[in-house]
Amino acid sequence: MTAFTLLLYIALALGSQILLGVAYALLWRPSPLVPKAQPEPLRAAGAWSGLRAFRVASRSYEDAAQTQCSFYLEPVDGLALPAYQPGQFLTFHLVPAAAPGAPAGSITRCYSLSERPAPDHYRVTIKRVAAPAEPAGLPAGAASNYFHDHVHAGDTLHLRAPAGHFYLDTGAHTPVVLIAGGIGITPMMSMLRWCAQHQPQRLVHLYYGVRNSAEHAYKAALEDMATRLPHLQLHVVYSKPLAQDTFAIDYRHRGHVDLALLKQTLPHGAQQFYICGPAAMMESLVPGLTEWGVAAADIHFEAFGPATVRLSAAEPPSQEAAVPISVQFQRSGRTLAWSGKPSNLLDFAEAHGIAVESGCRSGSCGSCVSTIVSGAVDYASPPDFDLAPGQCLLCVGRPRNALTLDA
Ligand SMILES: Cc1cc2nc3c(=O)[nH]c(=O)nc-3n(C[C@H](O)[C@H](O)[C@H](O)COP(=O)(O)OP(=O)(O)OC[C@H]3O[C@@H](n4cnc5c(N)ncnc54)[C@H](O)[C@@H]3O)c2cc1C
Ligand code: FES
Known part of the structure; x- marks a missing residue:
């Protein structure tokens, strides 16, 4: 290669960099959905805050029994979607009351993304959950049956951005x-x-x-x-x-x-x-x-729901509290003694007639979040939901010591 050819290559390379830079500066527009600061890596990069409207583009069954149905979702605003980590999930806020036969009130549920990331759509696959065989008379799963029976192409759903700690280590090459x-x-x-x-x-x-x-x-x-x-x-x-x-x-x-x-x-x-x-x-x-x-x-x-997963079989199950711990639900005006059962604060509140909003009951959706006024809350393993300082999740939390909650 002559010195002239070499100089020509360098000039072309620099030129293309400059052209790319100019094109980028001209074309790039900050998305109104991108919040100022996102905690990483719990939420996908470029994730939006709160709920975003999606249209159901299509749906199709994935199994012969037709109990598992995929829903393809496109953003109503038409803007590009943030690339999520393979393994993360979406949180849906359903308000099904309009459909005849649908459950009343709003429902929050999480569903894993079941495809590799694409810029224009998401896919989730939802299994219809039947009522338990015993005891008789319990209702079938609210959200999954609502999806199967009432959500069709053209419908609009509201969901939170992809989130979750459970995702593939894409930087590794280990089997x-x-x-x-x-x-x-x-x-x-x-x-x-x-x-x-x-x-x-x-x-x-x-x-x-x-x-x-x-x-x-x-x-x-x-x-x-x-x-x-x-x-x-x-x-x-x-x-x-x-x-x-x-x-x-x-x-x-x-x-x-x-x-x-x-x-x-x-x-x-x-x-x-x-x-x-x-x-x-x-x-x-x-x-x-x-x-x-x-x-x-x-x-x-x-x-995908409540489970007591311990890393080691030798690890003892979580200890019952040696003495009852005082738990105050400030807004409900109740102070109760917790002695280790039920094993989480959500079940404990509900067992005493204190109404607390809930969704996944496994630390993923954030529905049961509460502010800690004083005291501390422990978790068997770090919850998926990204907690702000001073907040706790009742569905997977246990009081460490005397606790006052804004609940
Ligand atoms: C991170 C995450 C990812 C998930 N990903 C997926 C996914 O990809 N696909 C998927 O299908 N699911 C997934 N799930 C599970 C999903 O979120 C829901 O939990 C599931 O669809 C059941 O919700 P449901 O509203 O249909 O049932 P629910 O209404 O929550 O009911 C659950 C069960 O309890 C029974 N029940 C109802 N009332 C009572 C009562 N009073 N007493 C006792 N039992 C009762 C119901 O019959 C049903 O069997 C995921 C969950 C999490 C946390
Ligand atoms: S109910 Fe979903 S995080 Fe507690």
Whole structure:
């Protein structure tokens, strides 16, 4: 290369930088939705404050039984969406009273994003929650049934920005083990799709436990990815296969996703674990992994509802308070003695007839936030919701000492 050619390259490179800079300065407009300061990493970069209106672009079932339905959501304002971390969730504020047969009042619920980030839409996948078999007469799940029965293309929903601590470490290249039970597959789909696009060389083991092919969500999509991606190891586990379900075709293991299966099938070596499933699965698997020798820093988990997940089976369950602790609900004018049960302040307040707003009951949505007037509140593990100083979450909090709440 002559000196002249070299100089020409440098000039062109500098010129393109300048042109880019000028274009950026001309085209960039600050979004009115971007708040001044966002706590990181709990909320997605560029996240909006409060609620934002989204239109349901379409919906489609993900399983043969039609109990899991995906909703595709586009922002009504048409502005670009912040890129969330694969594994994060959205918080919906539903006001369903207008629909006949819908539950009265507003409902707040969280739903994981079930796709890799896209600038123009979000997707969540919602499982219809039936009423418990016993005791008879209890209502079916309010929000999930409302979504399935009353939310259609063209409807408007209001939601908070993507949030949550449970997300893939996208900076690492360590092999990743995604473990999903039932609808816990949703954040794993987001992580898996992200890896497929951005880290196709990263080894991913996906363990997905469901009853049978009727409830097997994203079946075709998962099978397609397993064929195309040489670094994906797909372990579908059926607990109650149907007569027509074929071993080694529809599913790879029979039973449950448990430690024994992981020990049999996972190669030795460093791995990052991400787990999301029913309470029983999480409560056994998370301490089981630490007992197996997996470092606590490599075990990430999220419960979709109340669950008592301890990192180690050897770790004793949270102690009951030695003496009753005084808890004052200032606005309700009640002072009560807490002796360790119920295990969280929300259940405790409700058991004494004190009405407190709630949503997820697992520290994610922020509905039960309260201001601490005096005293302190402890959590078994840090809640997902981003608390301001002096605030606490009643649904996962326990009083550490004499407590006065603005509730
Ligand atoms: C971070 C996070 C992410 C999540 N992601 C997803 C996701 O991707 N997909 C998904 O489907 N879900 C997800 N969930 C769960 C979701 O938020 C809801 O909890 C779920 O849809 C159930 O809500 P619901 O309003 O339908 O049921 P609820 O009305 O909350 O009822 C829950 C259960 O309690 C029963 N019940 C009702 N009344 C009573 C009563 N008086 N006594 C006893 N039981 C009663 C209901 O029949 C039902 O079985 C997530 C949760 C969290 C916290
Ligand atoms: S009810 Fe959702 S954070 Fe407490």
